[in-house]
Amino acid sequence: MNRLYNRWDMRKFLLLVCIVLSIATPGRAAILSGTVRDSEGAVIPRAHVVVHWDSAGSSYLKDNIGTKEDKIATTDANGQYSLDLQPGFYDVFISASAFSPHCEKVRLNGKGTKRLDAKLKVSPVTSQELD
Numbered sequence: 001m002n003r004l005y006n007r008w009d010m011r012k013f014l015l016l017v018c019i020v021l022s023i024a025t026p027g028r029a030a031i032l033s034g035t036v037r038d039s040e041g042a043v044i045p046r047a048h049v050v051v052h053w054d055s056a057g058s059s060y061l062k063d064n065i066g067t068k069e070d071k072i073a074t075t076d077a078n079g080q081y082s083l084d085l086q087p088g089f090y091d092v093f094i095s096a097s098a099f100s101p102h103c104e105k106v107r108l109n110g111k112g113t114k115r116l117d118a119k120l121k122v123s124p125v126t127s128q129e130l131d
Helices: 002-024 124-130
Strands: 030-038 048-053 071-074 080-085 088-095 102-108 113-115 118-120
Touching: 030 088, 030 102, 048 080, 071 080, 088 118, 102 118
Parallel strands: 030 113, 030 118
Antiparallel strands: 030 080, 048 071, 048 088, 088 102
């Protein structure tokens, strides 16, 4: 009888742990990744990618959980970046020295990876200075 009682307690304990973990884990993570290139198609290393959560609509859209703090990434030598984020709407700002910045709104729904590739144009100010 004592063994049966211990098994029952262990099952209740494991159920309680599962419930607590499911409440404490805020949704499924999604990955935002892409490649940053110039207008000629060459990759841009060391470009800055800033992702800011757009909380608009989060009161009625259940899946706009969002990552509350801004996420920042720098592209690697191949012009690629990758960020883990919670499902939601985001403003993505991509910039690099001598290029005009790129801004785009994206929605991540928590299912796998979303690609956001960007082509940056040479800044008109920079090109005038070089002439």
